[in-house]
Amino acid sequence: MLSALSSKELAVVLVSGGMDSCVTAAIANLQYEMAFLHLNYGQRTEQRELKAFNVIADYYKVKHRLVVDVHHLKQIGGSGLTDASIDIPRADLHRKEIPSSYVPFRNANILSIAVSWGEVIGAKKIFIGAVEEDSSGYPDCRKEFYTAFNDVIKLGTKAETHLEIETPIIHLKKSEIIKKGIELNVPFNLTWSCYQREDIACGECDSCALRLRGFQQAGVEDPIPYLK
């Protein structure tokens, strides 16, 4: 705690490899020494996102890195959405409302892992790049959810632990996130958003479309190449 470097407090930053979490990291980096947490879901582009996580961590010279397999989220999602032996009330309604990739209460699972790790390494903050506007109505992307979760952290951790969730981009639009990122020199070229491909972004999936529209609205060119 004597050197200038170590006097910075630690913050856990949830980094998926996409642009929202990268801008969130750039914001956290202004004030904290960062510990990067990444979760593997068994999603289609798992390896590409993990690669983006690591090159972004290298860019910010992050020493503390934790990669966790949360395949139980897939297992749970799968058991409800695909296993006919399980009795799901309003099953058809569920399938209409929720993309098959979505697992209810997912962000609470993610935050719980982040708090466990944060308490072990003595972090003061947990940064998450949740965005309310682009949340497709998922309840666990709203500001009130994070406020309530902070109460649970206070009650569920040791008295000497002071850990709080920060959601610095929760009220921003995609184009505002991009502008904020440019202001902070975010390496957008290192981020990965495409849900479909791992070599060149498809430019056609929801995630690519949202990203491209954001750059267009911000009046800036996206530095990554697209197939179309």
Place this chain on the structure above:
Amino acid sequence: MLSALSSKELAVVLVSGGMDSCVTAAIANLQYEMAFLHLNYGQRTEQRELKAFNVIADYYKVKHRLVVDVHHLKQIGGSGLTDASIDIPRADLHRKEIPSSYVPFRNANILSIAVSWGEVIGAKKIFIGAVEEDSSGYPDCRKEFYTAFNDVIKLGTKAETHLEIETPIIHLKKSEIIKKGIELNVPFNLTWSCYQREDIACGECDSCALRLRGFQQAGVEDPIPYLK
């Protein structure tokens, strides 16, 4: 929803295989159709506890069973307590205060998994056999923690979801839990509490000692055999 059987609402019950969770299941069983959730931590007696989980599930004729590997909790605990490359403030203090098996905020991780599953299968309650008195001072065994977590569930799940945590034995002493269990015909012979052995309970570890004292205070004989 027309037959008498299916008119019972679903409840997720966290069942470790020990006696507290088995008594909790017996209480849940009075009113709900039960869905049993078990977590593997990579603990020493993992296989024995899983066996207890399944025989208890058979006893209560539980159809909905989910077993989840949460090795990330071990990974996190390990990374903080054993990995010298990670900077842990007050590391010695931590080691004195917390058993090496403990992972901070563990119950939030467990509850998050239970809520995810509960929302997918349409459950109304989550039963957990947390006990405040025997909690060794862990903050996430206190009633207030569960009350706050219920707020997070309300905010972080869909509007049509109504899921609540129930902690029916949280204020009971071990001997009172045993008396409650006897009242409800709990199959104590099927439960497993020993931390050390998988064949015959050692009778000497903390968990065995707590159990034996509880049965003695309740004035009842423990139906399982002990080595000593």
